[in-house]
Amino acid sequence: MWLRSANSITEKNMKKLILLAGLCSSSLLAASAQGQQELHFLHWWTSTGEVQSANLVKTELAKHQIKVVDVPVRGGGGTPAKSILQARAIAGNPPELAQIEGPAIKAWATLGFLHPLTSLAKDQQWEETLYPFVRSIQQYNGDYYAIPVTVHRLNWMWVNHNKLAEYQQTVPQTWEQLITVFNALKQKGVMPLAIGNEPWQVGQLFENIAFSIGGQAFYQKAFIELDADALSSPSTYEALSKFRQISNIIGDKLIEQRWDQASQSLLRGDSVFQISGDWVAGELMSTTGEFPDSISCYPTPSKTASFLYNIDSFAFFNSAQLSETEALKVAGILSSKQFLHDFNLKKGSIPTRKDIELTGYNQCAVKSQQDLQQAIQTGNVMPSIVDSMAVSPLIQKAALNELFRFFNDPTVTSDDVILHLQNVSKTGIAF
Known part of the structure; x- marks a missing residue:
């Protein structure tokens, strides 16, 4: 009930x-x-x-x-x-x-x-x-x-560096490099990314891409204010393009699993990367008793020091x-x-x-605090939409549904997503 x-x-x-x-x-x-x-x-x-x-x-x-x-x-x-x-x-x-x-x-x-x-x-x-x-x-x-x-x-990239080295790959510095590494891992029969096929996990991946590509000002206008011009800007198309490239790599391997199950997959080496919040560290420590030596953390690729929270x-x-x-x-x-x-x-x-x-x-965590202080100074601190920090629950649900549909259905175009989000902004929904 x-x-x-x-x-x-x-x-x-x-x-x-x-x-x-x-x-x-x-x-x-x-x-x-x-x-x-x-x-x-x-x-x-x-x-x-x-x-x-x-x-x-x-x-x-x-x-x-x-x-x-x-x-x-x-x-x-x-x-x-x-x-x-x-x-x-x-x-x-x-x-x-x-x-x-x-x-x-x-x-x-x-x-x-x-x-x-x-x-x-x-x-x-x-x-x-x-x-x-x-x-x-x-x-x-x-x-x-x-x-x-x-x-x-939220903008953390967790890496099983033992497995990354085993497959002769290096830590990517850009989204283009990350997608190249994902492709190489898939060709070796390895699931590149630990992620569950549910809207908030998929949406969190897009949030990381969009914030990294466009920065604070773009993200604020496009995905918090739902400004029509920002939504149809080149940065949105670039973010959706990268999002689709990743879905093409891992979409056929995606399963329904909780985020903590995905973290265990990362720890076991069944997957090599996880893009998610620092609750992953808490989960890993609960399993091993301390932060595991096999896992490293890096900010997701970004043009500037940024902090999504x-x-x-x-x-x-x-x-x-x-x-x-x-x-x-x-x-x-x-x-x-x-x-x-x-x-x-x-x-x-x-x-x-x-x-x-x-x-x-x-x-x-120490690195997180250092990066937060730097991001505060440069104005690159941003609340998460996916984790209920920035918008009305109705807008949050609408955005996640659109992104989830795009990720799982290759017939949905970037123009479809942008148009639907622009229509959401016209409703005037707010707290």
Whole structure:
């Protein structure tokens, strides 16, 4: 029942949801009456590495006599989890704590669902310690409504350098070289790229290509603002051409697999490359106990130093089980420098605070922070469309569907994709 989108809930199902919400609320209040403080945590961290990271939330809060009831939801880059969150909130039974991303924070705050965290932000000096692009995402009307937990870099190229050397290939510096290496590997019977045939993974590949080719200004105009001229520019055609060349190489070998299964394929050497976010590092470390010697990380080919990101945040929902005072207490625990250090260390990401040293972090995370600082100086930091950081969910879904169709159907042309995206812009859809 929860897996249905909020927009498709029938009157009959709504009554069921409200009844269940009442039953859940009653059981929670009973637990509270027995002196056991519980906090339901809804998230989409379900791979092995992600589960290990999410467990740190339980461990940390347990030190403060707070029991976390884990509510993990598998699939689709968080899409099913977001649908469940909508349904539960509409039914009056939101989780006390939820993983949340990007513009959704402002949307939930606008509707009055979230506890404000501004007093905590002042106490912890977020205005001074957070990166500027991190601060703006957590705010609505000047108040903070979420804790920024991770900065994930998406434009990473993960390489099994043992296998690359075995097949007598070198690390490509351009997309043209990468496509040449992909062709050479395919001719040797090797799957070049570890990727699953699902819209968000395929869309992430295109996002990397387009951002690398056109840079920040182009990407902003074309794929966030959906400007008609930018969408029909030579940079878009070049990105779609490279995207199609890669689909021609790997399309017949593509299988439905989760991103973490793709990462395991990379680690085993069944594939040689993976183009994905630094959650890959967390997954690899969860398997080997440390960052594996066989894997190297490189920024995806780009004309300038750039940083494509998403941010995981924690938001606290208004409910009978969680007052604003209690929300601030829990938020203070989960936004401490030590917790953020330990969480990102395991997750593969970097902390949202500038004043946390990366002691013990893997070399890719250290490189990520260095590249972020350089990209900030040159204005080449960009939120991800694919990972819900930049546009309305409706625009995100429309764009991913078009790119997925193009990648899997050779009869779909670049002109088709561009025209459809231009038509999306005419709808005026926005938050």
